[in-house]
Amino acid sequence: MTTGIVPWAAALAAVIAALGVVPVAWRLLAGPSSADRAIATDMLGLLGACLAALTAVIAGDAAFLAIALGIALVGFLAAIAFARLLERRDTKTVERSPIERTAQ
């Protein structure tokens, strides 16, 4: 016996998860620091994995689950790469102290 609620639940879940993309995208655009943008990118990856899984449920094709796994993989690597980039960029362009800035 099947109840038939799963497609409905999946559709509702997809709407909720898609609504979740909006604030994250706003954070990605608004920043203010690049760390915020990296975190928003990481969160977008998670949302993408969720949406891929929901696509699998709605389309009835288990192949989309592999996409969720792939997005999770790439998201981790992207987060690490962003973190390295943030640290390295900041060690290169060393900020000057306010006193030094006025000296120029």
Added chain:
Amino acid sequence: MTAIIEIVAALLLLAGASVVALAALGVARLPDPFSRMHAAAKAGVAGAGLLLLGAGLTFGTTGAILITLGAVVFLVLTAPLASHALGRAAYVSGAPLGAASQADALAGILQRHIFDPASRPIASPQPMPRAPSPARPRPRQEATAIPLPQAQHPVEPMLHDRTGTTLMPLRRILLGLGGGPAQREAAAMAVELARPHGAKVLGLSGAGLEPRRWRGPLPVGGAYWAEWLASRSRSQMREAAATALAEFREIAAANPEVETMARHEEAASEDLVRLLAGQDLVIVPAGIGPHGAESSPGHETAATLAAAHIVPVLRVRRRPTSIRGVLLIVDSSPGCGRLAAGLLRSGLWSSAPVSILPVADDRRGVREMVETQAELLRDHGRRVAVMAPIDLDFEADDLSARLACFDAAVVSCLSTRYGGFFDSIRNCAFETAAESVPLVLLP
């Protein structure tokens, strides 16, 4: 059976989607990058995990369940790593801490850059190269610390004395009115030092507090508590300042021949720097942090002001009747080579004998620093004794017993972290001295 599984799967899907959406809301609304990362890492992974498990259950095949389980395990394993790396990068790149964070536990451990350096230029009388010190200027949205730009030497006209060590005339003394048990002694000390030199004493309270300037989005519910904490610490600070001010007025009234002035500032740190730059000596009561609250030696006002290298700082715990001996503590931390010069320049305690205590003299440069400073002091006609060196892992009680015969110490900082194995050696000669010696000069 399938019906139950379907219902469970549907519930998992809905629950996962809701938690993920809440995490997304958290990423947008929480006040600082660290709490945003917290939302993304924990709620995000929990929600995505639930949702993936639900999707796997819906298919019911072994392959689908294995793939989703694999994805969940992978997420749970990697999310802490990724968020740790991102958090560290955010801290290093100087992302502002939220108003609710009362202290920066990583201050001085990780190097931190300035984010959003849109501050006004400072009218500094003489631009100086920055001292290479781990205490960096901090971003402007912190409530508890005083971020100060750093200069190398006091910026004041100096009198050159015969051997080249510059001597500062003591004309303006700034007295920090932070409150606390040592405040009365500090005020009395300031007046006593000012009397023979004819110096002016300026009592200053509450300076260097950042006004609340929050540019980010308001946190859900957190804004109330952040505001509450900030206003509570402000009112505590004002009470402490009022008590200290009353005591200072009393002492000033008892000594009418010393010119005194009192002032309360709740200005930004740039203005504080302008005030400090005109002074010859800053006298600060011991054990008091920026908001008039008790704090550890590493975080109190004296330490923060000394780390800025603008003016020599005298930390007063108690006022001795006479100075029987001055102690220089020399270890391998930066600034220890300039202690003798700082003592001579300040002109304080010119008749007291000086002892030099080397700490861990097997470290590079410590012996040289001790010898050159002893020589410099002897050249200036001081009686100098070099004490037996102590190890890094000394017993704090033994050292404070040895320090009991000194009334003043000259140190380069109030607290330092020794490396050791995994920071296992935690005792600090500077802290021990700050606790047992009544007067500490931080040149």
